[in-house]
Amino acid sequence: xxxxxxxxxxxxxxxxxxxxxxxxxxxxxxxxxxxxxxxxxxxxxxxxxxxxxxxxxxxxxxxxxxxxxxxxxxxxxxxxxxxxxxxxxxxxxxxxxxxxxxxxxxxxxxxxxxxxxxxxxxxxxxxxxxxxxxxxxxxxxxxxxxxxxxxxxxxxxxxxxxxxxxxxxxxxxxxxxxxxxxxxxxxxxxxxxxxxxxxxxxxxxxxxxxxxxxxxxxxxxxxxxxxxxxxxxxxxxxxxxxxxxxxxxxxxxxxxxxxxxxxxxxxxxxxxxxxxxxxxxxxxxxxxxxxxxxxxxxxxxxxxxxxxxxxxxxxxxxxxxxxxxxxxxxxxxxxxxxxxxxxxxxxxxxxxxxxxxxxxxxxxxxxxxxxxxxxxxxxxxxxxxxxxxxxxxxxxxxxxxxxxxxxxxxxxxxxxxxxxxxxxxxxxxxxxxxxxxxxxxxxxxxxxxxxxxxxxxxxxxxxxxxxxxxxxxxxxxxxxxxxxxxxxxxxxxxxxxxxxxxxxxxxxxxxxxxxxxxxxxxxxxxxxxxxxxxxxxxxxxxxxxxxxxxxxxxxxxxxxxx
Amino acid sequence: xxxxxxxxxxxxxxxxxxxxxxxxxxxxxxxxxxxxxxxxxxxxxxxxxxxxxxxxxxxxxxxxxxxxxxxxxxxxxxxxxxxxxxxxxxxxxxxxxxxxxxxxxxxxxxxxxxxxxxxxxxxxxxxxxxxxxxxxxxxxxxxxxxxxxxxxxxxxxxxxxxxxxxxxxxxxxxxxxxxxxxxxxxxxxxxxxxxxxxxxxxxxxxxxxxxxxxxxxxxxxxxxxxxxxxxxxxxxxxxxxxxxxxxxxxxxxxxxxxxxxxxxxxxxxxxxxxxxxxxxxxxx
Numbered sequence: 001x002x003x004x005x006x007x008x009x010x011x012x013x014x015x016x017x018x019x020x021x022x023x024x025x026x027x028x029x030x031x032x033x034x035x036x037x038x039x040x041x042x043x044x045x046x047x048x049x050x051x052x053x054x055x056x057x058x059x060x061x062x063x064x065x066x067x068x069x070x071x072x073x074x075x076x077x078x079x080x081x082x083x084x085x086x087x088x089x090x091x092x093x094x095x096x097x098x099x100x101x102x103x104x105x106x107x108x109x110x111x112x113x114x115x116x117x118x119x120x121x122x123x124x125x126x127x128x129x130x131x132x133x134x135x136x137x138x139x140x141x142x143x144x145x146x147x148x149x150x151x152x153x154x155x156x157x158x159x160x161x162x163x164x165x166x167x168x169x170x171x172x173x174x175x176x177x178x179x180x181x182x183x184x185x186x187x188x189x190x191x192x193x194x195x196x197x198x199x200x201x202x203x204x205x206x207x208x209x210x211x212x213x214x215x216x217x218x219x220x221x222x223x224x225x226x227x228x229x230x231x232x233x234x235x236x237x238x239x240x241x242x243x244x245x246x247x248x249x250x251x252x253x254x255x256x257x258x259x260x261x262x263x264x265x266x267x268x269x270x271x272x273x274x275x276x277x278x279x280x281x282x283x284x285x286x287x288x289x290x291x292x293x294x295x296x297x298x299x300x301x302x303x304x305x306x307x308x309x310x311x312x313x314x315x316x317x318x319x320x321x322x323x324x325x326x327x328x329x330x331x332x333x334x335x336x337x338x339x340x341x342x343x344x345x346x347x348x349x350x351x352x353x354x355x356x357x358x359x360x361x362x363x364x365x366x367x368x369x370x371x372x373x374x375x376x377x378x379x380x381x382x383x384x385x386x387x388x389x390x391x392x393x394x395x396x397x398x399x400x401x402x403x404x405x406x407x408x409x410x411x412x413x414x415x416x417x418x419x420x421x422x423x424x425x426x427x428x429x430x431x432x433x434x435x436x437x438x439x440x441x442x443x444x445x446x447x448x449x450x451x452x453x454x455x456x457x458x459x460x461x462x463x464x465x466x467x468x469x470x471x472x473x474x475x476x477x478x479x480x481x482x483x484x485x486x487x488x489x490x491x492x493x494x495x496x497x498x499x500x501x502x503x504x505x506x507x508x509x510x511x512x513x514x515x516x517x518x519x520x521x522x523x524x525x526x527x528x529x530x531x532x533x534x535x536x537x538x539x540x541x542x543x544x545x546x547x548x549x550x551x552x553x554x555x556x557x558x559x560x561x562x
Numbered sequence: 563x564x565x566x567x568x569x570x571x572x573x574x575x576x577x578x579x580x581x582x583x584x585x586x587x588x589x590x591x592x593x594x595x596x597x598x599x600x601x602x603x604x605x606x607x608x609x610x611x612x613x614x615x616x617x618x619x620x621x622x623x624x625x626x627x628x629x630x631x632x633x634x635x636x637x638x639x640x641x642x643x644x645x646x647x648x649x650x651x652x653x654x655x656x657x658x659x660x661x662x663x664x665x666x667x668x669x670x671x672x673x674x675x676x677x678x679x680x681x682x683x684x685x686x687x688x689x690x691x692x693x694x695x696x697x698x699x700x701x702x703x704x705x706x707x708x709x710x711x712x713x714x715x716x717x718x719x720x721x722x723x724x725x726x727x728x729x730x731x732x733x734x735x736x737x738x739x740x741x742x743x744x745x746x747x748x749x750x751x752x753x754x755x756x757x758x759x760x761x762x763x764x765x766x767x768x769x770x771x772x773x774x775x776x777x778x779x780x781x782x783x784x785x786x787x788x789x790x791x792x793x794x795x796x797x798x799x800x801x802x803x804x805x806x807x808x809x810x811x812x813x814x815x816x817x818x819x820x821x822x823x824x825x826x827x828x829x830x831x832x833x834x835x836x837x838x839x840x841x842x843x844x845x846x
Contacts, residue, residue: 148670343574343605346624349667350617351610389605391574405578423613424764449615449660450653473756477771484767512765514772516756517720521730530721534611541613 003280010288017291018299021330028369030325031410032417033318045319058310065309065401070302075399079337082139090136090165093129101126102283116242123244127176127251133169134251137162149345150336153360157294158334164289167282175275177255180246181263182272183217194238204230205239214246214256216263297333301400304331308401325410328402329366334359338394338404344387355384358394358404365411382420385412423541427511432486435506439543450535452528459497461525466490468519468529474512485509489519489529496532505540509533563680564691568637569629570598571647574605575640575793579801582836583793586821587639587684589834593825594692594700599634606643607650608717616663622650623664626681627673635680637687639821641792644683645717645725651681652724683718683727685735685791685820697742701827704744705846710823711785711815712736712747713776713799715792716756739820740789743827750783752776757790759798773802777815787844791820804841816844 026042053059068074073091077084100108101117108115108122115122140162145151179185186209190202206221208231221227246253259266266272290296304327313324338358339345347356354360364381367373373381388408395405416425427435452458469475469488478484486507487495495504504510510533519529576584591598603625607618625647629636638644654661654675665674682690688697714736722730733754737747758772777799780788790796799817808814818840825835826846832838837845 341602344610344621346604346621347610347614347617349620349670351614387610389574389609390578391605392578393602396577422764449619449657473772473775474761474768477768477775512761512768514716514756514758514760514768516716516760518716518754518756521720521722528721535615537612538615 003277003284006281006284007287010284013288014290017288018296021291021296021300024370025323025326025330028322028326028329030322030329030369030407030414032413033321037319037322042319042323045317046323049317049320053310061309062306065305066302069305069399069401073399075397075401076337079341079397079399083143083335083337086136086139086143088136089132090140093132093136094165096129097126097133101129114241118243119241120244120248124248124250127249127253130169130173130251133165134173137166137169147336147340149339149348149357153334153336153339153354153357155334155363160289161294164282164286164295168279168286171275171279171282173251173255175272175279176249176252177259178263178266178272178275180214180249180252180256181216181260181266183215183264183267184270185267185272186215186217189239194234201230201234203227205234207231208235212245213243214253214260216260216267218264218267294333297331297400300327300331301333303327305401308403313403313406321406321410324403325407326369328404328407329362329369331400331402332359332362332366333400334363335399337397337399341393341397343389343391343393347387351387353380353384353387355381356387357384358388358408361385361388362402362404362407365407368411378418378420382415385415386422388412423537423544424511426544427506427508427540430506432503432507435540436503439502439505439540450531450538452532453496453501453535453539458532459493459527462493462497462527463525464490464494465524467522467524468493468527471518471522473516473518474509474514481509485512489533492536493527493529493532496536501536501539504536505543510536510540513537563635563682563687564693565635565680566595566691567597567599567634568682568687568691569603569632569634570600571603571606571625571636571638571640571643573638573640573643573793574609575797579797580793580819582839583639583796583819583821586819586825586835589830590821590825590828593828593830594688594696596687596691598637599632601628601632603628606638606640606646608642608646611646618646619650619653619660619664620667622647623654623675624668624671624673626651626654626679627668627675629681630676630679631673635682637682637684639684639791640794641683641715641718642794644681644727645720647681648725651679683791685718685739686727688739688824689735694738694742697824701743701824703827703829705823705827706744708745708846709748709784709786710740710745711750711780711783711788712740712753713757713788713790713795713817714754715790715795716754718792719754736789736791736820740823743823745823745827748780748783748785750779750785752779757795757798759794759802762798762802769798769802770806773798773806774809777803777808777812780815781812785815788815788817789820789823790817800841814842816840816842818844 026039026046029036053062073084073087076087104115104117117123117126143150144154144158190205194202203221204227206217207223207227209215210217210221211223211228246256286295290298307324307327313321316324336359342358344356355364361381361384364373364377368378368381385408390405390408392405395403398404421429469490472489475481475485475488481488487504487509489509492504492507492509495501513530513533515530515534517530520531523529572584588598605621606625607621610621611618625636636647638647654664655677661675668674714733718725718727719733720730728735740747752775755776756772757776758769761769777788788799790799796817796819803814803817822835822837
């Protein structure tokens, strides 16, 4: 009774959670288009688009996407066979267990009047599916803990999902093993299903079940040719129709062999009942948790794949782009394939910011858009997002069909609107003098690695001849370089030569440089002018990046020492 | 360097913003008997170089180490990727401490930089590995009468001591390559200047001023099109010009990728060159 309530309660939580998650698809505003549209308008736009799709040939593309990427999971297979085996075994193992084992009253019991969970082929199939799931769990664990890039970023959601799957599976296999060896259960079954009450027949049956069905009795019955023969007759008359030999329980049988010495003790404490509770409760928890963790991808990924089959986000109506992006945030399973193919992932070796990786960035974006990302993490998110080079490989490989490229562009605009500029934009928020004052207080120990700016050898030959300024195309675009650029290249070189680099860090000339290297090429004294400007930008970035507890609107006063 | 197989380094932008460059490069190279090894490589480090030199070095050198591990010379159609990979290679030669640090980071993946990794831009590969004679033979439909302004692209050209692309003050490679297609390379004063792309999205005033100045100069030299051989330059002159429009009273100067020009002259079909993807259309 208690467990029945639990099942219905978790089902209710699951349904409510799914509705809540899907509701968010229409309330989150992601991207610059048509801000603050009411959810009603968003739902209407989505329904309009969906209904128009249903009547167009593109519906075939959606069905194809579902077959290819949900049922066959080709996109996963293309990138990694191991991951494909993992996902297929988990997916098909769990789906069949749910349909044919958890819901057997509604499925198998209706189709087959002679259905018994302990008879073949059902017992064998159930155990086979259990082994499938076990294979998937083991691959998932090994993968998460061996791939260099992934093992750093196992989130709580990843662990919870694997732990829940493991709890359900292991309790299920354990339960079956304990049931097989349980003498009290044998007694109950005899009471419920055995027609006669001849003690001799029961003793023979015990002998038979002890010998061939692995039941461990507290007082072992006498096993001899006669008792086995009688036992076999009794067994065939009463039990055989519903009970196949336990060797067919290919997942549970090895466990039976291991736990056999402990079986009497397990029988005394009725461990089978305990495990039954654990098994059902773990399944209930998984059901109730489904909308709140990564298991939600069971629902969101097919939706995302359907949207992808129709086309890129840019092709959607502006209102639907927000919805599409919100679905994308929900469809991420944190599988990490995007990170493994990310063009800027190697930068992680130097810049310790997980939000460089698409797999981590999308998680933090999800938190940010739902108002749950703390300030310093927002900062990290903007910095990481800035490093993306828009190569689009993450979008190409995403097995959930998320248009990541579009999500990055949209979110970058939103982040900039919230005051999280790129360094170039940042410098523009104040003038050179203000930057130079605060830059003095924000010195950093490390230097860039080029060792040009602080090295007197770099400048000793500079004679301030102004050739760098005269050839600079950026200077040439300005009628008033002092107004537009603060300083000319030659003046910047002079400041640095005089060990006044702090003054040059926020100078527009440094940040408006197009890195054409004409100054450096044509300097008669071989001063590496363009490389010095590069190093000054590096230095300014390093000082800006040591900001602690950043506010959304940045100013020079945000500069602090590390 | 006359290798027949090259490690192809497309760079990040081609996939998303300039697929016609990747397509036409592969089409032309295949037709010329050059095979391109397409392993997954990473960012050349150019975008992050403003912010973090060490990050730039790791990214760039990792690609070089992959080229070394595969025993191949590296070819890129992007001049920004080219220049930055050359810079990284230069610093690895120059600075022993840096070399040790970067190699220690790469060693975790079993990779290592070593001396002698060959890095070439597409134009140099056409010049050196394919050769003038083979190109002349391949051109079956010369672009006679077409006046082309060859835009060099800063990052391949300068600093000349590091990039070793051509004479940085008086280069001839691009004009020679244009001439091989049967077209006429015009003489225009601003041919070595910047396209402005590095400041696009950062300081658009500067970016647009530089672009407009060059386009005016090309027009004055009676160029019908501008030829580029760099993903970023092409983004600037094609997408940039399309979005911001030419000054009133002026016709746009279509920007055409060199591989598209060469492919047209070789008689390759239009779809193999992605000409339809250019925002400002050009056909010969």
